[in-house]
Amino acid sequence: MKDTTAPAAFDVNDWIRQEQMPHFLCPGCGHGIALRALAWALHEQGIDKDRLAVVSGIGCSGRLSAYIDANTFHTTHGRPLTFATGLKLARPDLHVVVITGDGDCLAIGGNHLIHAARRNLDITCLMLNNEIYGMTGGQVSPTTSGGRYTSTTPMGNTEPTFDACALAAAAGAGFVGREVTMQVLGLRDLIGQAIAHKGFSFVEVLSDCTEIYGRKNDLGASPEMMLAKKSEMRPFAYRNTVDVPFRPNHLRTGVIARSDRPEYGAAYRAMAAGLRGEGGGA
Amino acid sequence: MSATIRNLEGNEACALGAIRAGCRFFAGYPITPSSEVAEVMARELPKVGGTFIQMEDEIASMGAVIGASMGGVKAMTATSGPGFSLKQENLGYACGAEIPCVIVNVMRGGPSTGMPTRPAQGDIMQARWGTHGDHAIIVLAPASVAEAYSETIRAVELSETLRVPVVVLLDEVIGHLTETVDLAAVPETPEVWRKFATGPREGFQPYAVTEDLIPPMPRPGDGYRAHCTGLTHAPGGFPTQVPEVATAAVTRTTDKLALHRARIESWRVQDAEDADLLIVAIGISARAARQAVRDLRAEGLKVGLVRPVTLWPFPEDALRETVARSGARAVLVPEMNQGQLVLEVERVLAGRAPALRLNRIDGQPITPDEIAAAAREALT
Numbered sequence: 236m237k238d239t240t241a242p243a244a245f246d247v248n249d250w251i252r253q254e255q256m257p258h259f260l261c262p263g264c265g266h267g268i269a270l271r272a273l274a275w276a277l278h279e280q281g282i283d284k285d286r287l288a289v290v291s292g293i294g295c296s297g298r299l300s301a302y303i304d305a306n307t308f309h310t311t312h313g314r315p316l317t318f319a320t321g322l323k324l325a326r327p328d329l330h331v332v333v334i335t336g337d338g339d340c341l342a343i344g345g346n347h348l349i350h351a352a353r354r355n356l357d358i359t360c361l362m363l364n365n366e367i368y369g370m371t372g373g374q375v376s377p378t379t380s381g382g383r384y385t386s387t388t389p390m391g392n393t394e395p396t397f398d399a400c401a402l403a404a405a406a407g408a409g410f411v412g413r414e415v416t417m418q419v420l421g422l423r424d425l426i427g428q429a430i431a432h433k434g435f436s437f438v439e440v441l442s443d444c445t446e447i448y449g450r451k452n453d454l455g456a457s458p459e460m461m462l463a464k465k466s467e468m469r470p471f472a473y474r475n476t477v478d479v480p481f482r483p484n485h486l487r488t489g490v491i492a493r494s495d496r497p498e499y500g501a502a503y504r505a506m507a508a509g510l511r512g513e514g515g516g517a
Numbered sequence: 518m519s520a521t522i523r524n525l526e527g528n529e530a531c532a533l534g535a536i537r538a539g540c541r542f543f544a545g546y547p548i549t550p551s552s553e554v555a556e557v558m559a560r561e562l563p564k565v566g567g568t569f570i571q572m573e574d575e576i577a578s579m580g581a582v583i584g585a586s587m588g589g590v591k592a593m594t595a596t597s598g599p600g601f602s603l604k605q606e607n608l609g610y611a612c613g614a615e616i617p618c619v620i621v622n623v624m625r626g627g628p629s630t631g632m633p634t635r636p637a638q639g640d641i642m643q644a645r646w647g648t649h650g651d652h653a654i655i656v657l658a659p660a661s662v663a664e665a666y667s668e669t670i671r672a673v674e675l676s677e678t679l680r681v682p683v684v685v686l687l688d689e690v691i692g693h694l695t696e697t698v699d700l701a702a703v704p705e706t707p708e709v710w711r712k713f714a715t716g717p718r719e720g721f722q723p724y725a726v727t728e729d730l731i732p733p734m735p736r737p738g739d740g741y742r743a744h745c746t747g748l749t750h751a752p753g754g755f756p757t758q759v760p761e762v763a764t765a766a767v768t769r770t771t772d773k774l775a776l777h778r779a780r781i782e783s784w785r786v787q788d789a790e791d792a793d794l795l796i797v798a799i800g801i802s803a804r805a806a807r808q809a810v811r812d813l814r815a816e817g818l819k820v821g822l823v824r825p826v827t828l829w830p831f832p833e834d835a836l837r838e839t840v841a842r843s844g845a846r847a848v849l850v851p852e853m854n855q856g857q858l859v860l861e862v863e864r865v866l867a868g869r870a871p872a873l874r875l876n877r878i879d880g881q882p883i884t885p886d887e888i889a890a891a892a893r894e895a896l897t
């Protein structure tokens with residue numbers, strides 16, 4: 236794992252479609268940091284842009300694909316993993332990165348997440364968890380912390396939350412990790428490891444919806460939100476102390492799970508290799 | 518018997534037709550009465566270097582099919598009634614982003630779980646209008662196993678060359694019917710592909726307005742690094758809300774099918790020249806109508822049949838001209854629903870000849886005798 240040795244030549248602008256600037260994110264939005272960390276990780280991993288496919292869902296998070304200078308696919312709400320599954324199976328030569336949100340990935344797309352994790356197809360899934368439906372104006376999501384105000388929890392949220400990493404790991408994802416936006420370098424390295432992993436890798440970015448979630452809950456400006464979140468986290472290395480997997484506090488960061496289960500695409504092709512030329516079709 | 522002559526079920530014929538046309542990716546979810554399409558694909562695709570996957574639901578299988586096609590591989594899915602409804606959202610994406618793909622829908626009794634093993638023709642309108650917003654789509658309606666084979670080949674070819682989703686609409690009877698098919702009856706022709714983008718990468722516009730209204734499709738890895746979105750997009754591929762640009766973007770996709778209508782439309786007529794009564798039917802109802810026409814002709818009654826093979830866009834000029842040339846006094850529309858095809862027939866004929874209805878929704882095919890009786894009544 237590379238720690239602080241950033242390669243000399245990383246320039247985020249090399250990865251950004253300049254003609255799409257300025258971006259549409261609100262000032263201070265954590266999604267922008269996630270985008271930078273992703274570009275940096277792609278750079279460090281030596282990914283060829285022409286062989287990179289970025290597939291996103293719908294939401295503020297989903298809009299990020301349009302900014303990346305690669306083959307980009309902005310799909311439907313909750314379904315980017317399904318598009319990515321078809322794309323990766325049809326084109327194993329491509330690096331496939333999915334960008335999704337907490338609503339996209341855990342609510343409408345929850346079923347696709349667990350099955351993508353179970354299959355362990357070589358896709359890197361970046362879930363930007365800002366605890367809210369940012370795009371649609373701030374409704375409650377499956378990760379909104381207890382008591383938080385959203386436009387559909389005007390008295391404060393009473394629903395319990397998902398631990399997305401525990402879910403992905405339990406479903407079989409080959410690589411699972413989590414990081415806060417404050418730790419850009421840690422996030423970059425985590426994403427880099429996820430990209431390098433052969434199998435389904437899932438990275439939860441604890442992102443920050445400053446304009447809606449922050450305002451509705453009096454969380455202060457962007458730096459305050461980010462700092463508060465950082466101080467709530469426990470790096471995974473400290474896991475031997477108390478173990479409280481659910482929010483509001485003590486979510487782990489860092490690499491959370493890793494396994495060497497067979498990658499699905501390779502397994503399918505190995506099975507098919509024995510059948511080639513058996514005269515399929517007519 | 519020649520090796521190309523086979524006893525096949527309609528569903529099997531769809532699968533084999535797709536493979537013959539170069540389909541190399543299939544994603545599906547089991548549902549009666551279409552599951553055999555997936556089963557044949559699961560068995561045959563790996564033999565030809567293709568990929569089969571059973572996804573977690575129909576939404577996912579439609580997404581996977583679009584993803585594979587965006588990767589430059591011909592892709593298909595198959596389903597029935599409720600599953601077809603689940604595919605509609607992503608089908609709308611394929612319409613909007615112009616991603617070639619083929620969807621086989623084998624109609625069963627509905628609504629809802631309905632009568633899963635019983636035939637129906639209740640998805641005629643869902644096939645055309647099931648997804649949201651203004652969109653163009655092609656629907657082909659085979660009436661035999663041989664046609665399930667040849668029309669699926671045509672579906673792949675139309676979908677590729679026009680960059681449009683194509684639905685192959687069977688009813689349960691055609692899907693499960695076993696008939697002898699000569700696969701060689703479809704002539705060997707060079708494989709048909711979408712127009713891939715070639716030429717300069719700099720300034721490439723994935724939705725450029727070309728003379729044929731079909732934008733060349735960029736293939737990942739070829740260096741175009743284009744953007745594809747379900748948001749209404751400008752020729753450059755990025756979202757737009759500029760009123761004129763948005764209007765032009767959607768209009769091009771619908772104009773595209775209008776421009777290539779002659780290539781898309783297909784229909785068959787039987788004994789129509791002098792008909793006093795014309796029957797309009799698809800699928801198994803058309804098979805029954807064909808027999809009814811023979812029986813009625815034997816009785817000396819002048820009855821003919823117009824069978825749209827391309828259901829959507831509906832071959833409207835063909836129907837109008839056939840009615841005008843024959844001087845038919847009325848049109849009879851037997852269909853296994855409460856009246857869907859008849860609505861289009863009425864629209865097309867606009868009062869020039871009354872459209873009579875014959876409907877069944879009890880899970881039983883309409884018989885030749887029923888059609889003959891209705892025809893006799895109409896002619897007296």
Ligand SMILES: Cc1ncc(C[n+]2csc(CCOP(=O)(O)OP(=O)(O)O)c2C)c(N)n1
Nearest residue numbers: 293294295296312336337338339368369370
């Ligand atoms: C089928 C469907 N349902 C609902 C929507 C509306 N919608 C758009 S984005 C969104 C939620 C996005 O939330 P999240 O995934 O958390 O992304 P964020 O905007 O917070 O990054 C919803 C419900 C839609 N586009 N499609």
Ligand code: SF4
Nearest residue numbers: 261264295369444445
């Ligand atoms: S609404 Fe929230 S999530 Fe969306 S761009 Fe603004 S701050 Fe970011």
Ligand SMILES: [Mg+2]
Nearest residue numbers: 336337365367
């Ligand atoms: Mg969100």
